[in-house]
Amino acid sequence: xxxxxxxxxxxxxxxxxxxxxxxxxxxxxxxxxxxxxxxxxxxxxxxxxxxxxxxxxxxxxxxxxxxxxxxxxxxxxxxxxxxxxxxxxxxxxxxxxxxxxxxxxxxxxxxxxxxxxxxxxxxxxxxxxxxxxxxxxxxxxxxxxxxxxxxxxxxxxxxxxxxxxxxxxxxxxxxxxxxxxxxxxxxxxxxxxxxxxxxxxxxxxxxxxxxxxxxxxxxxxxxxxxxxxxxxxxxxxxxxxxxxxxxxxxxxxxxxxxxxxxxxxxxxxxxxxxxxxxxxxxxxxxxxxxxxxxxxxxxxxxxxxxxxxxxxxxxxxxxxxxxxxxxxxxxxxxxxxxxxxxxxxxxxxxxxxxxxxxxxxxxxxxxxxxxxxxxxxxx
Amino acid sequence: xxxxxxxxxxxxxxxxxxxxxxxxxxxxxxxxxxxxxxxxxxxxxxxxxxxxxxxxxxxxxxxxxxxxxxxxxxxxxxxxxxxxxxxxxxxxxxxxxxxxxxxxxxxxxxxxxxxxxxxxxxxxxxxxxxxxxxxxxxxxxxxxxxxxxxxxxxxxxxxxxxxxxxxxxxxxxxxxxxxxxxxxxxxxxxxxxxxxxxxxxxxxxxxxxxxxxxxxxxxxxxxxxxxxxxxxxxxxxxxxxxxxxxxxxxxxxxxxxxxxxxxxxxxxxxxxxxxxxxxxxxxxxxxxxxxxxxxxxxxxxxxxxxxxxxxxxxxxxxxxxxxxxxxxxxxxxxxxxxxxxxxxxxxxxxxxxxxxxxxxxxxxxxxxxxxxxxxxxxx
DNA sequence: CTGAAAGCGCTAACAT
DNA sequence: ATGTTAGCGCTTTCAG
Numbered sequence: 168x169x170x171x172x173x174x175x176x177x178x179x180x181x182x183x184x185x186x187x188x189x190x191x192x193x194x195x196x197x198x199x200x201x202x203x204x205x206x207x208x209x210x211x212x213x214x215x216x217x218x219x220x221x222x223x224x225x226x227x228x229x230x231x232x233x234x235x236x237x238x239x240x241x242x243x244x245x246x247x248x249x250x251x252x253x254x255x256x257x258x259x260x261x262x263x264x265x266x267x268x269x270x271x272x273x274x275x276x277x278x279x280x281x282x283x284x285x286x287x288x289x290x291x292x293x294x295x296x297x298x299x300x301x302x303x304x305x306x307x308x309x310x311x312x313x314x315x316x317x318x319x320x321x322x323x324x325x326x327x328x329x330x331x332x333x334x335x336x337x338x339x340x341x342x343x344x345x346x347x348x349x350x351x352x353x354x355x356x357x358x359x360x361x362x363x364x365x366x367x368x369x370x371x372x373x374x375x376x377x378x379x380x381x382x383x384x385x386x387x388x389x390x391x392x393x394x395x396x397x398x399x400x401x402x403x404x405x406x407x408x409x410x411x412x413x414x415x416x417x418x419x420x421x422x423x424x425x426x427x428x429x430x431x432x433x434x435x436x437x438x439x440x441x442x443x444x445x446x447x448x449x450x451x452x453x454x455x456x457x458x459x460x461x462x463x464x465x466x467x468x469x470x471x472x473x474x475x476x477x478x479x480x481x482x483x484x485x486x487x488x489x490x491x492x493x494x495x496x497x498x499x500x501x502x503x504x505x506x507x508x509x510x511x512x513x514x515x516x517x518x519x520x521x522x523x524x525x526x527x528x529x530x531x532x533x534x535x536x537x538x539x540x541x542x543x544x545x546x
Numbered sequence: 547x548x549x550x551x552x553x554x555x556x557x558x559x560x561x562x563x564x565x566x567x568x569x570x571x572x573x574x575x576x577x578x579x580x581x582x583x584x585x586x587x588x589x590x591x592x593x594x595x596x597x598x599x600x601x602x603x604x605x606x607x608x609x610x611x612x613x614x615x616x617x618x619x620x621x622x623x624x625x626x627x628x629x630x631x632x633x634x635x636x637x638x639x640x641x642x643x644x645x646x647x648x649x650x651x652x653x654x655x656x657x658x659x660x661x662x663x664x665x666x667x668x669x670x671x672x673x674x675x676x677x678x679x680x681x682x683x684x685x686x687x688x689x690x691x692x693x694x695x696x697x698x699x700x701x702x703x704x705x706x707x708x709x710x711x712x713x714x715x716x717x718x719x720x721x722x723x724x725x726x727x728x729x730x731x732x733x734x735x736x737x738x739x740x741x742x743x744x745x746x747x748x749x750x751x752x753x754x755x756x757x758x759x760x761x762x763x764x765x766x767x768x769x770x771x772x773x774x775x776x777x778x779x780x781x782x783x784x785x786x787x788x789x790x791x792x793x794x795x796x797x798x799x800x801x802x803x804x805x806x807x808x809x810x811x812x813x814x815x816x817x818x819x820x821x822x823x824x825x826x827x828x829x830x831x832x833x834x835x836x837x838x839x840x841x842x843x844x845x846x847x848x849x850x851x852x853x854x855x856x857x858x859x860x861x862x863x864x865x866x867x868x869x870x871x872x873x874x875x876x877x878x879x880x881x882x883x884x885x886x887x888x889x890x891x892x893x894x895x896x897x898x899x900x901x902x903x904x905x906x907x908x909x910x911x912x913x914x915x916x917x918x919x920x921x922x923x924x925x
Numbered sequence: 926c927t928g929a930a931a932g933c934g935c936t937a938a939c940a941t
Numbered sequence: 942a943t944g945t946t947a948g949c950g951c952t953t954t955c956a957g
Contacts, residue, residue: 180698182950193928198952206926223696225672229617230950232608233933240651240673247637249835254633258626261654270673272619273650275640293604294619294649317602319559402839427836434839456628457806460781460813462841561934572944577936585942609934612949 181222190218201226232295240270241483242291244284245302247275250400251455252373252425252470256302256325259476267484272296288318298487300325300479305370321486323479327372335486337494339479343373343452346468347380349504350422350450352388353466357448358513359420361390365408365432366397367424377424377452393417398424402431409435412447419447419513426451426458426467433461433509444511454505464507474500560601569597580605611674619649620862621670623663624681626654629779630834631752631804631849635681635704638855646863651675667697677866679704679858684749700865702858706751714865716873718858722752722831725847726759728883729801729829731767732845736827737892738799740769744787744811745776746803756803756831772796777803781810788814791826798826798892805830805837805846812840812888823890833884843886853879 183201187194192211199207200215207215218224232238241264246253257273264271272294274287284304291299300323321335328338354362364381367374378395385392396411398404405428412418413436423429429451433443441447443463451458451467458465478498485495562580566573571590578586579594586594597603611617620643625632636652643650651673653666663683670678679702700714707717733741743760746753757774764771775790777783784807791797792815802808808830812822820826822842830837830846837844857877864874 184950194950195928195952196926199927202952208926211927225668227612227950228673229608229611230933231952233606233612233935234950234952236933236952238608247641249630249633249637251628254628258628258654261652262626262656265653270669271652273640273652274644275637277641289604290649294607402836406839430836431839434841434843437841457781457809457836457840460785460810461836462813462816464813563934573934574936574944575942578943581936587942590943606934609949610936612951613934613936615936615949 180227181224182227183224185222186215186219186224189222190214238270238295238297239268240272240296241480242272242274242288242294242296242299243302244274244276244287244291244299244304246305247277250425250427251453252326252472253303255470255472256476259473260300260302260325260480262473263477263480267480269297269484292318292320296320298323298483300483302326303371303373305368306372321483321490323483323486325475325479335490337479337482337486339482339497340475342380343376343470344380344383346452346470346502346504347377347422347424348384349380349502350452350468351381351384353504353506354420354422354448354450354510355384355388355390357420357510359448360513361385361393362420362422363393363412363418364395365405365412365421365423365428366395367428368399369397374424381422398428398431400425400427402427402434404428405431406435408432410439412436413439413441420449420510421447422450422452424452426453426455426465429465429467429509430458430461433463433465444509446514448510448513450510454503458505459507463509466507466510467505469503469505471500471502559606560603561606562603564601565594565598565603568601569593617674617676618647619651619675620859621651621653621667621673621675621678622681623653623655623666623670623678623683625684626656629804629806630832631705631851632682634849634851635855638852639679639681639704639859641852642856642859646859648676648863671697671699675699677702677862679862681705682750682752684747685751700862700869702862702865704854704858714869716858716861716865718861718876719854721759722755722849723759723762725831725849725881725883726756726801726803727763728759728881729831729847730760730763732883732885733799733801733827733829733889734763734767734769736799736889738827739892740764740772741799741801742772742791742797743774744784744791744800744802744807745774746807747778748776753803760801777807777810779804779806781806781813783807784810785814787811789818791815792818792820799828799889800826801829801831803831805832805834805844808844808846808888809837809840812842812844823888825893827889827892829889833882837884838886842888845886845889846884848882848884850879850881 183197184194187197190197192215196207196211197215200212243257243260245257261271272291274290276283276287284301288299298321299318303326304324321337324336324338326340351362362381362385364378366378369375382392396408398408405423408428409432412421421432423432429449433449436443436447443449449465451465454467454469458467478500482494485492562576563573566576569576571594575586575590576594579591622636622639624636640650651670653669655662655666663680667678677700678697682705683703700716703715703717705719730741741760741764743757745757748754748757761771775787777787784802787807788811791800800811802811808828812828815822815826822828828844830844833846833848837846857879861873864871
């Protein structure tokens with residue numbers, strides 16, 4: 168055997184030397200062209216590109232990563248659920264990554280999985296990523312959403328407080344607490360004496376934020392704080408909670424931490440003979456696509472997932488590419504309270520109150536229109 | 547400068563030589579340990595592992611890929627939507643890949659994007675993947691879901707016919723047509739004279755399959771085939787279609803190609819004064835989590851996304867690792883028709899018929915129970 | 926503006 | 942059961 172034949176060269180894929188040979192330039196020049204480096208004459212560049220095209224040349228990322236120490240890829244740690252929120256965030260992240268020229272490596276942490284986030288990050292690090300995004304983390308066993316200490320790449324946390332460790336940990340996501348607050352205030356503005364909360368699982372930071380926002384709104388208005396019912400995001404859990412709440416005549420307004428639970432809740436209420444919104448008003452969270460079409464159409468808070476992902480990635484890429492520079496200022500994405508037909512003024516009861524019944528019109532950036540082609544507002 | 551200091555070694559991350567030195571063995575032995583090769587004494591193995599642990603050593607995948615020509619990662623081409631189907635499939639694929647020891651690279655093809663699937667595949671190939679899965683492809687501009695000719699790795703197509711090119715193209719996914727057929731037959735069994743179809747966008751293979759299944763069921767029973775209304779999977783499009791259908795008194799049963807559209811449809815029907823299921827029966831497709839909790843709870847077809855993904859990956863990994871061997875036999879995942887409250891016997895009309903009204907009990911593997919904790923069947 | 930040489934961290938083949 | 946050597950395909954110095 169002649170020592171000249173490379174072993175893996177058998178795979179047959181053309182390499183940059185092949186392109187170089189065909190174009191009559193050095194291998195380095197090919198490299199320059201494919202890295203958009205300056206100082207390559209237009210003519211040479213074209214010759215190289217043509218040669219590459221003819222050969223069907225594709226740059227080998229593994230070799231590039233090995234030589235350069237950079238991979239131009241970003242790892243995403245996400246939950247293995249089809250929940251609208253996490254799924255939408257993932258899509259937003261992928262798009263934003265592509266726009267900035269990064270590829271995506273994805274690892275799911277199945278809920279309650281040993282090693283959880285730490286293990287996922289470790290596996291991403293082995294695979295080689297320039298940055299990591301942790302989407303909608305949950306607080307497993309009080310690990311504080313911990314990021315292992317020896318992560319040497321920037322980390323972006325989406326939808327949770329920065330559980331800092333490592334050099335450049337950044338965070339993005341509208342404070343869900345503000346949104347929750349707006350939702351609760353909307354209900355209060357309608358004259359309800361207080362608002363019940365159907366919370367998400369409290370291991371999720373997202374769920375905690377919403378609880379906090381609700382609580383703050385009640386406090387600010389001096390309202391009683393009813394005990395919280397906790398669900399697991401599913402419509403089934405919302406349904407179960409609804410059966411409880413339906414039995415309590417004091418319940419006239421409920422803020423659910425997501426739309427699925429709100430839908431289950433409404434179903435239970437209706438079955439129990441309590442009309443929505445006449446007897447009980449309900450507000451959801453997320454604005455899932457069917458929210459406008461359930462009965463009654465659901466008033467809810469729209470989360471700008473795409474904007475959050477985009478903004479987060481901007482920060483992350485900045486941290487990757489300019490580690491020394493300060494972070495650019497955060498752009499807070501727009502938030503929206505979408506008013507539909509599941510909320511109404513508090514039912515008049517034995518109680519003469521109503522003093523606080525201020526106005527029915529939306530507060531904050533609220534908008535009243537249903538999605539295009541949507542159903543009429545009142546069922 | 548001494549020539550001994552490697553350039554990128556500055557990054558500080560420990561390499562396998564460092565581990566070898568600390569463990570007092572050769573570098574190759576470290577490699578053996580991390581590849582679970584035979585012929586390493588238990589004692590040496592432990593020493594190596596301990597040393598690696600102490601150093602915080604992490605294998606460098608880029609180097610491994612370059613040297614071995616294999617990446618142990620799989621690329622996924624998926625649509626950038628939060629639709630329940632594609633999202634669920636992606637999760638299933640991730641889990642199955644992890645179980646078989648492969649990492650995931652994800653690329654979305656934004657709908658109607660130039661280059662589409664071809665471009666996505668190309669980018670995955672550059673990044674280096676041992677196999678590719680194309681999830682729920684759509685037929686862009688009659689490209690036949692084309693896979694570029696020079697793909698040198700096995701391809702798995704999920705939810706579409708094998709658009710063959712390349713060596714090992716495999717496919718998985720229950721024939722959605724069978725499921726659609728079962729749904730249609732269920733309606734026919736309830737005594738409806740025929741069944742209308744609210745189809746998905748026909749560029750999607752998944753939508754075409756469902757249409758075909760519906761058509762076959764009608765043909766088999768000699769029923770009229772009403773004209774098809776096409777939606778875009780969204781509840782909004784279902785709502786729009788529902789307004790049309792509501793105006794036609796001949797419509798007593800509709801099979802919608804997914805649950806979102808079914809929900810929009812029911813909403814429109816209800817608003818138009820046509821009660822579901824008394825006046826019109828509706829069947830959806832997917833069994834999205836809220837399906838059991840809308841009003842009325844939706845009868846639908848459950849797709850075993852997880853099983854499909856798992857089965858598909860089994861095939862793909864087989865094609866990757868044993869290119870010569872025959873494909874193992876396909877295991878068809880279980881299918882289910884989930885009966886809830888959106889379907890009922892055809893309303894008795896001027897028409898005396900009813901001869902065909904055979905039975906109300908489910909056909910095929912149908913089951914009647916709502917999900918646990920679900921609402922009662924009749925609203 | 927272009928090229929030559931060295932080496933990224935690992936695995937493959939061939940010794941022992 | 943373990944070590945030696947060569948090289949995967951690229952980027953990075955450094956020289957022209």
